[in-house]
Amino acid sequence: NAGVTQTPKFRVLKTGQSMTLLCAQDMNHEYMYWYRQDPGMGLRLIHYSVGEGTTAKGEVPDGYNVSRLKKQNFLLGLESAAPSQTSVYFCASTRQGSGANVLTFGAGSRLTVL
Amino acid sequence: AQTVTQSQPEMSVQEAETVTLSCTYDTSESNYYLFWYKQPPSRQMILVIRQEAYKQQNATENRFSVNFQKAAKSFSLKISDSQLGDTAMYFCAFMKHNNNDMRFGAGTRLTVKP
Numbered sequence: 589n590a591g592v593t594q595t596p597k598f599r600v601l602k603t604g605q606s607m608t609l610l611c612a613q614d615m616n617h618e619y620m621y622w623y624r625q626d627p628g629m630g631l632r633l634i635h636y637s638v639g640e641g642t643t644a645k646g647e648v649p650d651g652y653n654v655s656r657l658k659k660q661n662f663l664l665g666l667e668s669a670a671p672s673q674t675s676v677y678f679c680a681s682t683r684q685g686s687g688a689n690v691l692t693f694g695a696g697s698r699l700t701v702l
Numbered sequence: 703a704q705t706v707t708q709s710q711p712e713m714s715v716q717e718a719e720t721v722t723l724s725c726t727y728d729t730s731e732s733n734y735y736l737f738w739y740k741q742p743p744s745r746q747m748i749l750v751i752r753q754e755a756y757k758q759q760n761a762t763e764n765r766f767s768v769n770f771q772k773a774a775k776s777f778s779l780k781i782s783d784s785q786l787g788d789t790a791m792y793f794c795a796f797m798k799h800n801n802n803d804m805r806f807g808a809g810t811r812l813t814v815k816p
Contacts, residue, residue, distance in 0.1 A: 619802055628711075630793055630806035631747075638802060646803060678747065690737075691804060693747035 590614050594679050594694035601669045601701045609664040609697050611679030618684040620662035621646075621691065622654060624675040631678060637662055638684075669701045706796050708807035715784045716815050722769075723779045723810050725794030731755075733799040736770065736777045741809075742790040750792070753777065755799075784814045 592613045601607055611620065618639050623631040633646030637656040651673060653665045662681075666673060676698050680691040705728045715721035727736070738750040753761045753770050760768050765785075769778045781788055794807040 621802070621804075623806075628808055630706075630708075630808045632806070633803055636802050644802075647805075676745070680747075690749055690752060691747075696745045 592679055592681055592692050592694040594677070594697045596697060597695065598698050599700070601666075601699065603670060603701060605669050606665070606667050607669065607699075608666075609677055609679075609699075611662045611664070611681075611694060612660055613662075613679075613681040613692070614660065615681065615683070615692065616659070617681035617692070618659070619682045620656065621680045622652070622662065622664045623678045623680065624648065624673075625678060625696070626675050634664065634677075666699075669699075671701045673699065674701045675699060706794050706805050706807040708792075708794055708810050710810045711808070712811045712813070714813040714815055715781075717784055717786060719784055720780060720782045721784055721812065723781075723792050723794075723812065725777045725779070725807055727775050727777065727794070727796045729775070729796065729798070731798050735797045735799065736768075737795040737797070737804075738766070738768070738777075738779045739793045739795060739806075740788075740790045741793065742787075747793075751779065781812075786814050786816060788812065789814045 595610045621636040622634040632648045635654040637643045640659045643654045655663045679694040707726045734755045736753045740748045751763045765782045791809045793809045797804040
């Protein structure tokens with residue numbers, strides 16, 4: 589059981605380039621999230637999805653887009669990368685219903701924008 | 703918006719001793735969840751303990767326990783019999799009931815010394 593898998597694990601981009609981070613979960617979870625982690629700031633929510641075909645903005649959505657075309661996948665896109673987007677990105681998922689809210693996290697993706 | 707504050711950026715403890723990590727939060731909600739997550743050098747986020755606000759009894763998980771003071775909006779984590787493997791970043795997190803936006807504190811870096 590793989591849980592939550594993020595690809596790629598590392599990426600270096602030049603300013604203005606675009607890229608997509610892929611998150612895949614095999615637990616049939618309804619909810620999926622993208623966070624970024626910066627030193628001294630904990631994890632901040634970028635976007636989230638409560639189901640296939642639905643997405644919503646979190647705390648820091650600017651500069652990012654997301655899509656949830658399949659229940660098991662949640663994609664995070666950077667259309668024009670900026671140095672301020674250098675960060676470690678975490679995907680997480682959880683099931684819906686009573687007893688939920690316990691997030692299962694991926695291993696993180698380190699992105700450097702030069 | 704809910705905020706989570708961890709006032710101790712770094713702490714250290716001798717192996718086998720007890721340490722307490724502090725967390726306060728700000729909310730107008732009456733029903734919510736609180737969490738402590740551990741992030742070792744591997745970067746993987748691991749759930750340590752979870753508390754439901756409507757439960758007065760403090761949650762415990764083996765060597766980990768919390769002191770939940772709802773009126774004071776305080777949620778501290780006590781680690782007993784500290785082990786070298788407890789060395790990690792610890793994040794306090796808050797989530798409203800039936801909400802999908804989990805807010806994290808900035809983290810406390812704990813070092814367990816032999």
